Amino acid sequence: MRLSKAWIVASKDFKTFTKRKSILYTIIYFELIVSVGIPFIVRFAETKAARAGVLPNLLDAFSFLYVIGAGLAPLGIAAYSLVGEKIQKSLEPLLATPTTDEEILAGKSIAAFLPAMAATYIGALIFVALIDLFTHSTLNYYYFPNSNFAIILFLLAPLACILSVGYNILVSSRVNDVRTAQQLGALILVPFGALYLLSEIQVLHLTTGNMLIVAAVLAVVDVIVFYLVKATFRREDILTKWK
């Protein structure tokens, strides 16, 4: 597989996204709410929470939102990337070029993965800066960065993003409009949402060990989804079986 070819495919998609503002908004909204909104909520609630001794647990739970964000951010891009090609009927001329199925698939995946992760990391930087600013006087130390947040950002978030990209490609092969693809694609977030709720209500503690277990499970699911996507993304099937 030639990465240069995959990059050409991805670059074209980046260019398309800059012209389709609605796709950019789907990436930005959630990150903005989590990265700016939550620190301000923490700022107003921190004294009470610190007194109750739950502030660190609360911050750990909030930081898990970046896993959800990494899964959510590629929804719009991945859905548009393939369903958009189907709607515009541009897959046939694309598949007629001397580009392999793997190169096209890799290009589409990069196009969804990179902006999603970039948004996640930029959002995380803002989140860390604001949380440290607002909680330092109460905690007397900078809560972030810490090892748990590093696992979230550099292990769980990319794995969640890869899963979301793969799952959305599978969904996109079955549907014909972007909105349906996004709605069905969002189902991938349900398990992450459940984990977040469990951590918020203190049923599940986001300890390093627990997060590594979640990461291991995600990695296995990612591999399974990768093989499913590879089996789905075959040019003959795309032209004759995809709806």
Place this chain on the structure above:
Amino acid sequence: MNMIEVKNLTKQFGEVTAVDSLTFHVARGEIFGLLGPNGAGKTTTIRMLCCLISKTSGEAQIGGYSIGNGADSLVIRKLIGLVPDNIGLYEELSAYENLDYYGKLYECPEAQRKERIEYYLDMMELWEKRDQSVSDYSKGMKQKVAISRALIHDPELLFFDEPTANLDPEASKVVREIILKLKTDGKTVFLNTHNLDEAQRICDRIGILKTKLLAVNTPEELEKTVWGNIRTVIQVEQINDQILAAVRKLNPKDLSVEENNIILILADPQKENADFVQAIVSAGGRIQNVTQLNPGLEETYLKVIRETK
């Protein structure tokens, strides 16, 4: 060596045979038209030849490379350009951006890519609108961009799948002129079409497909093969015995008279028509009209298709 060589090419989708044992060739520099009703297997044939879908059995070579061979597929895709029935442009991008993207996918060096984009957009009279989003283009303009896209890597062989479907007569004429220009540039063209008039005007040879290839020949030879002899009708002001005797003297293959029309079947109408006209005039006949009753490709096509039902 022929540009396309096809032998017993077959495609099945499960139990359904879409294309059955096709055997034909397309010479270099030729415009070959494939005619057939909906569902006849025309698009499936193009897709197999473009290495987009696999064959079930048989052989096909494009420029000497085999379509069934994985390694050859990438080489074949560089040799060919495809204009599919759905134009398939990226509507958000401009014509220039669309062509630049495909130029990169076809591995054209940057300088060459820029040169060709300018050349083709200029040729299609779209250079002034190169930065305009394709979504603002008319259908005819989009089709011109799609043709430029197929030509961006200077392929030897062009596949057109229904290139004038949904275009107005003016845009259709432009597309036909472009295809004829490609022939003069030495390109080989494979054309799928429903438009019989278009096929007759621009194709060197025609194949009639209905899952099986029912006939292949030049439009004129197809007519001769299907209909036998072509009739010449000479309308004379007043027919008399002297005129009929003069006509019989030239030994036509068949002679009949209907009202003031002398209907002849001749071995070689192109050569003999003038002799018959001269004989009638010499016998005192006043000729009002000379017509060749040509069934045309449409009638020929319909006869071939009906006979297979």
